[in-house]
Amino acid sequence: MLGRAVSYHQISFESYKARLVQFGMSDAVAQGMTDMARAKDQGLDLIVSRTPMSSTPTSFRQWCEDTLKPAVLG
Template sequence: MVQHGASPALAQDMADMVEAQNNGIYDAEPRDPGSTTATGFRQWCQDSLKPAAQT
């Protein structure tokens, strides 16, 4: 990343983020019927986020 113009700090932050993802940072809350909705992210963006952003 640094060779392509990113600062050393940004490159380190990105490396730290990838390492955290590889170590399961997003696995803290398991998905189950009680924590999952029928609406996917794309649909939520279309139904909720887009209209809210347009006001």
């Protein structure tokens, strides 16, 4: 455990794009990022089935323990 809560709050695609522009992205780049986020939300990443040849044996939980946690706490 990290010793603190981690939460996720989904925002609208319009808010996502506005935030990217606020952080300095051009409108065109922000739109491209928003379009990609929308495609991922609609299942883009599910097109290719996971197999031993196309994915890592490391689970997301294991990556969080091995990589994310030390980076956050370090």
